[in-house]
Amino acid sequence: MSTKVEDKLFLDRFRVDEESHLRIIDGALCMEKCIEQPCLYICPANVYRLEKNRISVAYEGCLECGSCRIGCPHLNIEWRFPRGGYGVSHKFG
Amino acid sequence: MGEAFDVAVVGAGPAGLSAACLLAEKGVKTIVLERGEYPGAKNVSGGVLYGHDLAQVLPDYAERNLPIERNIVESRMWYLSRDGGYSLSYRDRIFTEERKHNVFTVGRAKFDRWFSEQARGRGALVVCGTVVTDLLRDENHRVVGVRTDRSDGDVRAKVVLLADGINSPLATKTGFRPEPKTHQVALAVKEVIELTEEQIQERFNVDPGHGVTIEILGEVTQGMDGVAVIYTNRKSLSLCIGANLSALSRQKVRLYEMMESFKAHPMVAPLIQGGKSMEYMAHWLAEGGYDAIPQLCGDGFLITGDSGMLFNALHREGSNLAMTSGRFAAETIVEALAKKDFSRNGLLGYISRLRDSYIFKDLKKYRRFGQFLHTHPELFTSLPRWTSLAAREMLTVNGVPKREKQKAIWQEFRSRFSLVSLLRVLWDGWRSIK
Numbered sequence: 444m445s446t447k448v449e450d451k452l453f454l455d456r457f458r459v460d461e462e463s464h465l466r467i468i469d470g471a472l473c474m475e476k477c478i479e480q481p482c483l484y485i486c487p488a489n490v491y492r493l494e495k496n497r498i499s500v501a502y503e504g505c506l507e508c509g510s511c512r513i514g515c516p517h518l519n520i521e522w523r524f525p526r527g528g529y530g531v532s533h534k535f536g
Numbered sequence: 537m538g539e540a541f542d543v544a545v546v547g548a549g550p551a552g553l554s555a556a557c558l559l560a561e562k563g564v565k566t567i568v569l570e571r572g573e574y575p576g577a578k579n580v581s582g583g584v585l586y587g588h589d590l591a592q593v594l595p596d597y598a599e600r601n602l603p604i605e606r607n608i609v610e611s612r613m614w615y616l617s618r619d620g621g622y623s624l625s626y627r628d629r630i631f632t633e634e635r636k637h638n639v640f641t642v643g644r645a646k647f648d649r650w651f652s653e654q655a656r657g658r659g660a661l662v663v664c665g666t667v668v669t670d671l672l673r674d675e676n677h678r679v680v681g682v683r684t685d686r687s688d689g690d691v692r693a694k695v696v697l698l699a700d701g702i703n704s705p706l707a708t709k710t711g712f713r714p715e716p717k718t719h720q721v722a723l724a725v726k727e728v729i730e731l732t733e734e735q736i737q738e739r740f741n742v743d744p745g746h747g748v749t750i751e752i753l754g755e756v757t758q759g760m761d762g763v764a765v766i767y768t769n770r771k772s773l774s775l776c777i778g779a780n781l782s783a784l785s786r787q788k789v790r791l792y793e794m795m796e797s798f799k800a801h802p803m804v805a806p807l808i809q810g811g812k813s814m815e816y817m818a819h820w821l822a823e824g825g826y827d828a829i830p831q832l833c834g835d836g837f838l839i840t841g842d843s844g845m846l847f848n849a850l851h852r853e854g855s856n857l858a859m860t861s862g863r864f865a866a867e868t869i870v871e872a873l874a875k876k877d878f879s880r881n882g883l884l885g886y887i888s889r890l891r892d893s894y895i896f897k898d899l900k901k902y903r904r905f906g907q908f909l910h911t912h913p914e915l916f917t918s919l920p921r922w923t924s925l926a927a928r929e930m931l932t933v934n935g936v937p938k939r940e941k942q943k944a945i946w947q948e949f950r951s952r953f954s955l956v957s958l959l960r961v962l963w964d965g966w967r968s969i970k
Contacts, residue, residue: 448792451792451816452816454814454815455816455817481788484784484785484788484789485781485784487723487725487791488818489790507578508723508818509702509703509820510723510781512705512708512715513716513718513781514785522705523667523669524705527664527665527666527684527685527686528572528664530578531578531817532574533576533579534645534814535644535645535728535769536579536581536646536647536648536817
């Protein structure tokens with residue numbers, strides 16, 4: 444199925460900070476040691492995407508669930524909340 | 537914020553705001569720190585709330601323009617295979633009249649804002665757009681306040697109430713509770729789909745103001761230990777679907793794709809037909825049960841609601857446990873203030889209150905339930921497939937004698953299961969909820 448998560452994220456209201464609140468600590472580890480790369484699947488906003496030689500982090504659409512933080516088998520993601528007032532803001536909730 | 541407070545509450549959700557309402561009412565100097573732009577901006581739940589627990593915090597809530605979506609008069613349970621499924625429902629007049637606020641749906645963006653206004657009205661200070669980044673401790677390691685991401689952002693308080701929900705980087709950083717393991721949480725996504733009031737009333741066969749909840753198990757979670765729900769709001773439906781995070785990780789299923797398959801199911805599609813998606817969210821559910829509950833109090837702090845893993849997965853109850861644990865925390869803090877004892881010992885009344893209440897009693901009762909679902913994948917695969925086959929065959933009118941049909945169904949059953957495995961499911965299931 445070719446559902447585009449972008450269409451869903453488009454419905455949400457984000458106030459995007461200039462700086463990312465998510466950071467891959469050691470990019471080389473993802474490519475060299477992480478076979479499963481579960482971040483590419485479990486993230487409900489598809490924040491993590493496989494590029495040619497790295498995993499990119501589209502933090503702008505993060506839904507702040509925390510799954511990548513505990514789901515990364517190498518605990519290689521530094522995760523904090525966006526600064527106060529930034530990030531996703533639910534209209535209905 | 538150089539000011540000192542009696543209580544600093546982290547998080548403006550049902551747990552923190554219940555405590556803030558009751559504390560402020562008693563004249564306790566209370567500050568609530570919320571990271572969202574407004575209370576509710578970050579909060580997600582399926583969307584049901586419970587009048588009983590709310591009334592114990594705000595007895596006159598019904599006269600205060602509470603933003604209710606619909607009062608739930610009927611509960612449905614579905615057990616679905618890929619192409620069909622069973623439905624069991626119960627409706628009762630009592631839920632339209634004397635117990636009309638037993639269960640009702642809310643939109644959290646509106647409800648949590650309303651709730652925070654009640655706390656403000658009682659004298660609590662609610663500060664939004666502020667992330668609590670650390671706990672302040674004294675030389676004896678007692679918690680004596682919080683650090684925020686504002687400049688000059690330290691807030692000193694005699695007691696810190698942690699009501700920051702299940703996803704808490706603060707917990708990870710400070711170690712007040714261990715980070716959940718992937719098998720201890722379910723990840724769910726939620727989509728709000730707009731329809732007209734009339735469409736919802738017709739499709740769910742309810743009067744204006746009345747609504748239905750549907751809890752769904754079966755093949756919709758693609759073999760994973762998970763659940764889906766459909767709740768009626770006034771002019772929209774809330775659709776949620778989720779599964780255990782360790783299973784999602786193992787099976788490499790993308791939740792937004794699973795949501796689309798769910799929406800296309802023959803029992804779901806007609807309900808949402810013509811509807812417009814309005815919002816998409818994601819959130820964890822605490823699935824660890826009783827055995828995953830951390831130490832809920834320590835020197836200078838208490839933990840409430842989701843943050844303390846207080847969630848009853850079987851009965852989809854969470855917001856009520858949050859409100860009532862918030863109430864217990866407030867009562868305990870009032871006692872501690874009178875005794876001037878904010879040590880763990882001075883706050884232990886919180887634990888005995890939880891133990892004597894339905895909260896610990898229910899969570900204890902169902903402590904094996906999570907494990908039951910986790911260890912019986914057939915509940916989400918072959919069992920719904922076979923039960924659907926049985927109904928489909930018995931309902932098909934094609935000249936085949938019924939005894940032959942029964943025989944074929946039984947043979948199908950035997951080819952997939954042993955009698956022992958069925959008995960084990962029944963026995964384990966019974967033991968997990970008895």
